[in-house]
Amino acid sequence: MSRDLATPSSDLQDYYDHVPPAHRLSDYSTLSGQGQNIPLQAAASSSAVNLAEPYSDIPSARTRLHFGDRRGEFVDSPYVEEKSRLGNRKKWVLGGLIAIIIAIIVAIILGVVLSRKNSSSSSSDDSISGDPSQFTKDSSLKQSFWGIAYTPEGTLYPDCGAKLSDVVTDIQLLSQLTTRIRVYGADCNTTALVLDAIQLTKVNMTVYIANYPEATDNGEAYDRQKSAIQSAIQTFGTDHIAGVTVGNEFILDYLDDNGGTDPNSDIGNTGAQILLGFINDTRSMLSDMSVSLKIGNADAGSYFNDLVLEDVDYGMANVHPWFANVSIEQAAGWTWNFFETIDVALAKSLSNDPEMSIAETGWPTNSTDAGNESNGPSTASETNLQTFLNTFVCQANANGTEYFFFEYFDETWKTEKYGGVEGYWGLFYSNRTLKNIEIPDCST
Numbered sequence: 001m002s003r004d005l006a007t008p009s010s011d012l013q014d015y016y017d018h019v020p021p022a023h024r025l026s027d028y029s030t031l032s033g034q035g036q037n038i039p040l041q042a043a044a045s046s047s048a049v050n051l052a053e054p055y056s057d058i059p060s061a062r063t064r065l066h067f068g069d070r071r072g073e074f075v076d077s078p079y080v081e082e083k084s085r086l087g088n089r090k091k092w093v094l095g096g097l098i099a100i101i102i103a104i105i106v107a108i109i110l111g112v113v114l115s116r117k118n119s120s121s122s123s124s125d126d127s128i129s130g131d132p133s134q135f136t137k138d139s140s141l142k143q144s145f146w147g148i149a150y151t152p153e154g155t156l157y158p159d160c161g162a163k164l165s166d167v168v169t170d171i172q173l174l175s176q177l178t179t180r181i182r183v184y185g186a187d188c189n190t191t192a193l194v195l196d197a198i199q200l201t202k203v204n205m206t207v208y209i210a211n212y213p214e215a216t217d218n219g220e221a222y223d224r225q226k227s228a229i230q231s232a233i234q235t236f237g238t239d240h241i242a243g244v245t246v247g248n249e250f251i252l253d254y255l256d257d258n259g260g261t262d263p264n265s266d267i268g269n270t271g272a273q274i275l276l277g278f279i280n281d282t283r284s285m286l287s288d289m290s291v292s293l294k295i296g297n298a299d300a301g302s303y304f305n306d307l308v309l310e311d312v313d314y315g316m317a318n319v320h321p322w323f324a325n326v327s328i329e330q331a332a333g334w335t336w337n338f339f340e341t342i343d344v345a346l347a348k349s350l351s352n353d354p355e356m357s358i359a360e361t362g363w364p365t366n367s368t369d370a371g372n373e374s375n376g377p378s379t380a381s382e383t384n385l386q387t388f389l390n391t392f393v394c395q396a397n398a399n400g401t402e403y404f405f406f407e408y409f410d411e412t413w414k415t416e417k418y419g420g421v422e423g424y425w426g427l428f429y430s431n432r433t434l435k436n437i438e439i440p441d442c443s444t
Contacts, residue, residue, distance in 0.1 A: 185212030316359030372420035
């Protein structure tokens with residue numbers, strides 16, 4: 001049974017990109033007969049697509065949740081004073097007991113301070129044993145991916161609970177698959193945890209850190225994450241940071257919340273001005289820190305606002321064949337063609353010609369219900385994930401397409417909150433064991 005993207009169920013907000021029907025496979029005559037294949041060499045973008053109106057017939061958008069963090073917001077442990085039960089004793093006894101009590105109080109205070117420091121700092125030991133840089137490599141993993149999308153476990157604001165030991169394990173595994181990752185926000189100490197884990201494991205890894213602002217909270221989420229990013233950079237430096245992404249599907253969400261459809265309409269431009277404020281403030285923050293980093297923006301593949309894209313160094317486009325109701329046989333070719341024809345072509349039409357990459361692409365492997373186990377022509381399965389891996393990864397590497405495969409592991413909170421395929425996009429299960437797939441070997 002196919003899920004109708006135009007009429008989503010009221011209790012399921014979609015977390016990912018939704019491609020307008022105008023951009024589905026049937027609109028790309030250049031793919032006719034190509035099946036699964038994508039070009040092994042980069043080609044010029046097709047001029048057949050009218051970029052002036054690439055957003056017609058947009059389905060009701062369902063938006064991505066905000067990844068948050070409770071960085072540093074640890075409640076002080078209560079301290080209850082106890083009255084002294086000293087009687088009429090000799091002064092030296094009284095003095096000795098007072099000294100003992102003071103020592104106990106100091107010990108308690110130090111314990112609380114150290115506990116809070118360990119809880120709020122990514123540099124705490126967090127039960128990490130041995131040298132994290134000395135770990136056993138898994139022969140089934142190949143460093144074949146240009147990049148991978150990653151969200152540390154326990155970083156959903158305000159329910160933070162991320163552990164450095166878990167992030168270290170993740171980086172150890174991810175480093176055997178790629179040399180680049182992207183995250184979505186800075187809440188729950190995400191930036192510091194990832195940078196700390198990279199330093200501890202001593203792997204070859206760069207990360208596109210991110211700030212995930214909201215349009216309606218007067219900058220609260222942005223400011224919170226800005227502080228976290230600033231602190232992480234001051235602590236860990238920028239050697240492993242490739243860029244700072246400000247905003248993720250911000251324009252898509254703003255249009256959906258305000259009844260708009262065109263990212264370059266008056267509504268879209270109003271949302272763009274809010275986002276540009278965050279982007280320019282990030283640029284000022286980095287300048288004040290004497291830090292030189294690229295600044296970018298991520299959005300759904302056909303929802304980039306020109307004003308925003310003209311103001312950044314790079315754009316990241318979510319391109320999902322699953323949500324475009326594309327068959328697995330055509331998924332790889334469709335993904336490349338959509339990205340080149342819509343996103344790369346748009347970037348080249350702008351004066352700053354920002355770098356473009358695919359922020360998310362992949363294939364789900366399961367569903368919590370029969371109604372969502374198929375996108376129409378194909379099902380969510382590990383077999384089909386294998387097909388997408390076989391037909392996209394090495395071919396995209398060969399033709400120079402920059403992409404972040406979605407995603408590292410299954411996220412159980414999405415399954416619990418949304419159901420359907422939402423929690424089943426990982427290469428790994430949620431317990432960090434590889435799914436029944438074979439990683440393509442194009443690491444050389």
